[in-house]
Amino acid sequence: MNTNDVRSLGWRFWIITVAALVTMAVTASLGRWQLSRAVQKEALQLAMDQRMAEPPLSAEQFVSQLNALPASSLADAQNDPLLHRQVQLSGQWVAEKTVYLDNRQMNGKQGFFVMTPLRLSGPAGAVVMVQRGWAPRDFTDRTKLPTLRTPAGEVQILGRVAARPARLYEFDTSGNVARDSVIRQNLDLVTFGAETGLPLLPLSVVQTTGNADDGLLRDWPAVDSGVDKHYGYAFQWFGLCALVAILYVWFQLIRRFLRPRSQPSA
Incomplete structure (x- = not known):
């Protein structure tokens, strides 16, 4: 040219x-x-896989390690060394404080995530919010709760440490939602602890095994970093x-x- x-x-x-x-x-x-x-x-996925492959923590180990973490680790879930660790917990359900998170899916079906506080037996006074499983909803009556069994007395569960449940969009974000409602769109652990007076731990636990006859499905998706x-x-x-x-x-x-x-x- x-x-x-x-x-x-x-x-x-x-x-x-x-x-x-x-x-x-x-x-x-x-x-x-x-x-x-x-x-x-x-690298994050590798770290999560390594955590999940480690032996389960007892309640005492879980609470002690959680209390030893700096606030910055809890603020950033990716840097939390306890996230996705397996835990073996024993305690008693606080059944009257059960919350049903609405519009949650499992296997392509709409229903509730059932959240129940568990008062741990070992560490004095410690309470952890457990994502117990999924239950279908009655679409003819949106206020009807699913039938499930919450055993009284001492229970043992196996689960993995998780952050708070994924937050869905809600129209009313001003805090005017009825706090005594057991059906909610989202659940903030700090706010719920203040409402109920329960000394909730800042992390939750996703239950992976438990009573087969409690009416809950636990087909949780695999932990994936994306x-x-x-x-x-x-x-x-x-x-x-x-x-x-x-x-x-x-x-x-x-x-x-x-x-x-x-x-x-x-």
């Missing part, structure tokens, strides 16, 4: 060129960033980068400079 060819390209060609280069640089950068996030999530999502996003960004490059080369170079040469001279 000589100097006259460059001058004849016009301002539109150079604007499109700059726009294409900027778009390719941005999309490639975003793709690399998603790959770096995937590497971080892989690494596949970042690889998918990276593929999309790199794909968009390649598409811009292909379109630019075809419309701005090949069609512009090769087609006239193939035309027969007059």
